Amino acid sequence: MSYTHHTGAGFTAPAAVLPRPAPHSFARIRLFGLDVISAEGREVIARLLTPGSQARVAFLNAHCANIAARNSSYADALATADMVLPDGIGVEIAARMLGDGFAENLNGTDFTPALLREAALRGKSVFLLGGRPGVAEDAARNLCRAIPGLRIAGTRDGYDGIADETAAIAAINKARPDILLVALGVPAQDVWLARNAHRLDAGLSLGVGALFDFLAGRVARAPAAVRRARCEWIWRLAMEPRRMAGRYLAGNASFLARAALHALSRTSATQHVRRALDILLAGTAILALSPLTAALGIAIRADSRGPVLFRQVRIGRKGKPFTMFKFRSMHVDAEARRAALLEGSDRDGICFKSRHDPRITRVGRFLRRFSIDEMPQLLNVLRGEMSLVGPRPALPEEYAAYPAHAHGRLAVKPGLTGIWQVSGRAEIGFDKMVDMDIAYARSRSPLIDLLLFAMTFRAVIGGRGAY
Secondary structure, eight states: OOOOBOOSTTOOOOTTSOOOOOSSOOEEEEETTEEEEESOHHHHHHHHTSTTOOEEEEEEOHHHHHHHTTOHHHHHHHHHSSEEEEOSHHHHHHHHHTTOOOSOOOOHHHHHHHHHHHHHHTTOEEEEEESSTTHHHHHHHHHHHHSTTOEEEEEEOSSGGGTSHHHHHHHHHHHOOSEEEEESOTTHHHHHHHHHGGGOOOSEEEEOTTHHHHHTTSSOOOOHHHHHTTOHHHHHHHHSHHHHIIIIIIHHHHHHHHHHHHHHHTSOHHHHHHHHHHHHHHHHHHHHTHHHHHHHHHHHHHHSSSOSEEEEEEEOGGGOEEEEEEEOOBOTTHHHHSGGGGGGOSSSSSSOOOTTOTTBOHHHHHHHHTTGGGTTHHHHHHTTSOEEESOOOBOHHHHHTOOGGGGGGGGSOOEEEOTTGGGTGGGSOHHHHHHHHHHHHHHOOHHHHHHHHHHHHHHHHHOTTOO
8 A cells, every 4th residue: 555645845955955966977987897886975865866867776786796697687777777886895896806996885775865864855755666565654654753854755565566567657656756766676676667767757766675674674784883894794694594695605705706707807918917926026025125124114213203104195096095105204294394395396397306305314315315215115016006117106286286188197006116217206307207107008018017127226226316
């Protein structure tokens, strides 16, 4: 049975409404033939609730990907959705296998209530379709309690309620909801939405899986602390061992195997060779240099107060920030004093460098003279954030000031050494450095990398441009 429960008729949205998103498109990560959105939840919600917008939204998790691999109708429904959102740690792992990462995990049980809270502020209504008899009604009732001002346009169960598809669609359209939530389970919900998209008047529709069961209290939800720790699958396995063993253990194992094969298919043999060389050479160097590392740590601490390692945010491949490691070669207040020294830069362009930088310690000058301060970046190489050879990673403020063509140097991972480093380092201006890095990115090969790596030893001993 369906019902219509309106709260706050004529409701006017207060000033707390999220701002409209920027007009640019969201970043996307290509997974299993799907363009999956990489953006913060508040940005996606603002886009979906923009007046006049229309969208069919689907979620992708490991279970969804496994089903799509053997169900062509479901795969087509995901491929034709206006937005596919990342749901769960499985797709995060798959993205990291490709060297990418999602801006936020937009799992449906958290994202959809957040969407409805913002919808209530904007005076929008929602229709709940799906679940066993009574589940959608209970979910709607609990939503109204939890979200003041939320307008429920109607509910309909997912059994007898959709037996007559034409009647179900007529009831939904008669209620004139702004948002339609469909909880028929995967793959039925997304296939149903894709098949009937042209017949539905709701501007926004989402396939939300078992969300109604959670909202109605029919299925216990993991505590917030468990969700934050990203171990919800363990909690669910303990709660429902028989069903979850197949889905979360066997299913996730199958998904991870497919994700690894997917990553390999997207990665060339040359990239495999380069990564293998990075791991082999960086790992060997870390072990061989461990006695020197210990001695340098003692010298740095004896020379000036502060930590041995200096951590700094840098910009990596495709503009992604990461934490870069170096031996500390400056006094601990160096960053605070940087702005006052910018006008005295010895280097042309937007990258700052000063030959007589007063922030550098006595031990630091020795470290910089022979580029020893860069040694800890071997850890960044092992972590996959850097490569042994590549463009030097830029500071965020430098990256923000890049002209358009300079972004070409971000097509590859930044490196511990590279063509700029062996050609004069700080003596080379910014524009020439960019040209050299772009040329390297277009023509690099494992052989070129080995040659540049070998030439680095001569550059380090010569010390040209190192200060």
